[in-house]
Amino acid sequence: MTDLLRQTKHVLVVDDEPDFASLLELILVSGGYRVTVACSCEEALDQARRQKPDVITMDIRMPGRSGALCYRKLKTDKALRGIPVVVVTALTRNDRDMENLIRSLLEPAHVPPPEAYVEKPVEGPALLAVLEEVLSRPEVRPEPAAPARLDYGGAGTP
Numbered sequence: 001m002t003d004l005l006r007q008t009k010h011v012l013v014v015d016d017e018p019d020f021a022s023l024l025e026l027i028l029v030s031g032g033y034r035v036t037v038a039c040s041c042e043e044a045l046d047q048a049r050r051q052k053p054d055v056i057t058m059d060i061r062m063p064g065r066s067g068a069l070c071y072r073k074l075k076t077d078k079a080l081r082g083i084p085v086v087v088v089t090a091l092t093r094n095d096r097d098m099e100n101l102i103r104s105l106l107e108p109a110h111v112p113p114p115e116a117y118v119e120k121p122v123e124g125p126a127l128l129a130v131l132e133e134v135l136s137r138p139e140v141r142p143e144p145a146a147p148a149r150l151d152y153g154g155a156g157t158p
Helices: 003-007 018-030 041-051 067-076 096-106 124-136
Strands: 010-014 034-038 055-059 085-089 116-119
Touching: 010 018, 010 041, 018 034, 018 124, 034 041, 041 055, 041 067, 055 067, 055 124, 067 085, 085 124, 116 124
Parallel strands: 010 034, 010 055, 055 085, 085 116
Antiparallel strands: none
């Protein structure tokens, strides 16, 4: 992805730790992305609705409304569910807490898994490579609406 194309891509960083959010912002801006930071689930949902970012990086262990709940809200909102989400977490893939967290993300609302995971501590080149790969995938399209059923109101009409 060229620097010019990256500059047109907008990343919403969601993390309750201001220092870590600033680090991600620094990495992303130096990689050529436009960045908005949200420090809570409520702020993230508001920013996502108003700005329609191209991708969201999200910590899933946040106080208050957890990142897992925020993720489910994003993926069940018709206007937001097509935005790819990259989960940034201190949990490792082989960690039992990670397995439980993934299960909690997916089961209750039957939502799709995140597009990618990045483990903390984050390395700049690795994060940029993951975002580039996620953003190069074909766009997620909303599910087509079911065909309308016409009801003519007449008795005996199918």
